Amino acid sequence: MENKAQTKEHLDIDHRVLGQRLDMFSINEDVGVGLVLWHPRGTTVRRIIRNFWEEEHIKGGYELVCTPHIARGEPWKISGHLDYYRENMYTFEKDGELYVVKPMNCPFHIQIYKAKPRSYKELPIRYAEWGTVYRYEHSGALHGLLRVRGLTQDDAHIFCTPEQMEDEILKLLDFTERILKCFSFHKYEVFLSTRDESQPERYMGSDEEWSQAQKALAKALKKKGLKCKEMPGEAVFYGPKIDLYIEDASGRKWQCSTIQFDFNLPKRFNVTYVGPDGKEHWTIMIHRALLGTIERFFALLLEHFKGNLPLWLSPVQVQILPVGGRYLSYAKKIHENLSQMELGQKLTKVSQQLIIRLGKLKFRKSLI
Ligand SMILES: [Zn+2]
Structure with a gap:
C-alpha cells in the first residue's frame, strides 16, 4: 500500500492533476469522454510545438499537407477499414450515403500522391500533417490524455523506391533523434518488430519485400549505433516496424515514435511510380509518427518536467509586474x-x- 507521501508524489506528476492545476486542458462529460478541450495555455503549448515541428519538417525535406476530417465511405472500403475496423470508427449517413470521420490520415496522403502520375525522379516524396483523427475506444479504456477518442497524430508518409529505403530510414532515425533531443529526451529503447518466418501466409507482401524492408531497418539501426530488441512475430500483417520508447525523468517508458513499412495499402490503392525502365513499379510506403500523438506526448512532457516546462515550451514566458x-x-x-x-x-x-x-x-x- 502506498503511504501518503508516495500518493502525493504520484499526484504531483500525474498529467491529469497537472493539466488541471496549470489550466491546460479539461475533459467534459457533456462534450464527451475522451474528447479534450484545450484551454488557452494548453493551446499555446500545442502551437509552440506545432510551429517548431512544421519548421523542422520543411527543413527536413517534408511537404506539409492538410486533409479533411470526414470522407465518403469509399477510401475506407478500399483500405479495408470498413471490413476490419468498423467498430472503432465513427460513421454517419447523409443524403443516403455513408460517411466516415477519419480514424487515420493515410488514405488521404495516398490520394494526394496519386493526384498525378509519379516518376522515380520525383521520389522520395514526404507528406507531413498534424492530423486529428477519431477512434472509438471503450469508455473503460479511456485515461486522461493517454487514451482518448479524438487524437492528433504528428503523421507523415514517405513514398520512395526500394533503392531509397535504407537511406530514408537512416534519415528518419537522425531526424527523430534530433527532434526528441530538442525536447530533452535522450534515452529510449528501440524495438524492431519482424514477421514470424514460420507463418509467411499471415502477412501481406512478398518474401523479397519483407526481407528487403527488414534488412533496411536493421542496417539503418546498426549504422546509427542504436541497440534494438528484435521482436520476431511482432510485426503487423502489413509490414515490419521500429518502435521507440522514450524514457522519462522517473524512468518510465512511453511509446511515442514509430516507423512502419506498408505492403498492403500501396496495393489496395494501386500506388506506383514509373521507373527508369519506363515501366510501372510498386511504390514503397512508410508511415511514421515521431511524437506519436500530441495528447500522449503532452502528457509525457507534463509528467517528465513535473509541470515546469522549459522556457521555450512554457505558455507564460514573461510576466510584467508593475510595482504600483x-x-x-x-x-x-x-x-x-x-x-x-x-x-x-x-x-x-x-x-x-x-x-x-x-x-x-x-x-x-x-x-x-
Ligand atoms: Zn499512415
Whole structure:
C-alpha cells in the first residue's frame, strides 16, 4: 500500500492533476469522454510545438499537407477499414450515403500522391500533417490524455523506391533523434518488430519485400549505433516496424515514435511510380509518427518536467509586474510591445528594458 507521501508524489506528476492545476486542458462529460478541450495555455503549448515541428519538417525535406476530417465511405472500403475496423470508427449517413470521420490520415496522403502520375525522379516524396483523427475506444479504456477518442497524430508518409529505403530510414532515425533531443529526451529503447518466418501466409507482401524492408531497418539501426530488441512475430500483417520508447525523468517508458513499412495499402490503392525502365513499379510506403500523438506526448512532457516546462515550451514566458498603480499604463505598453514579438526577441527586449530601468535608477541615485 502506498503511504501518503508516495500518493502525493504520484499526484504531483500525474498529467491529469497537472493539466488541471496549470489550466491546460479539461475533459467534459457533456462534450464527451475522451474528447479534450484545450484551454488557452494548453493551446499555446500545442502551437509552440506545432510551429517548431512544421519548421523542422520543411527543413527536413517534408511537404506539409492538410486533409479533411470526414470522407465518403469509399477510401475506407478500399483500405479495408470498413471490413476490419468498423467498430472503432465513427460513421454517419447523409443524403443516403455513408460517411466516415477519419480514424487515420493515410488514405488521404495516398490520394494526394496519386493526384498525378509519379516518376522515380520525383521520389522520395514526404507528406507531413498534424492530423486529428477519431477512434472509438471503450469508455473503460479511456485515461486522461493517454487514451482518448479524438487524437492528433504528428503523421507523415514517405513514398520512395526500394533503392531509397535504407537511406530514408537512416534519415528518419537522425531526424527523430534530433527532434526528441530538442525536447530533452535522450534515452529510449528501440524495438524492431519482424514477421514470424514460420507463418509467411499471415502477412501481406512478398518474401523479397519483407526481407528487403527488414534488412533496411536493421542496417539503418546498426549504422546509427542504436541497440534494438528484435521482436520476431511482432510485426503487423502489413509490414515490419521500429518502435521507440522514450524514457522519462522517473524512468518510465512511453511509446511515442514509430516507423512502419506498408505492403498492403500501396496495393489496395494501386500506388506506383514509373521507373527508369519506363515501366510501372510498386511504390514503397512508410508511415511514421515521431511524437506519436500530441495528447500522449503532452502528457509525457507534463509528467517528465513535473509541470515546469522549459522556457521555450512554457505558455507564460514573461510576466510584467508593475510595482504600483502609476506604472500600470507603462506595464500595459510593455505587454503590448512584447506580445508582438517572438520569444528570442522578447527576452532580449526584456533584458534591455531592465538595464534601462536600472540605469535610470542609478542615475537618479547619483543625482541625490
Ligand atoms: Zn499512415
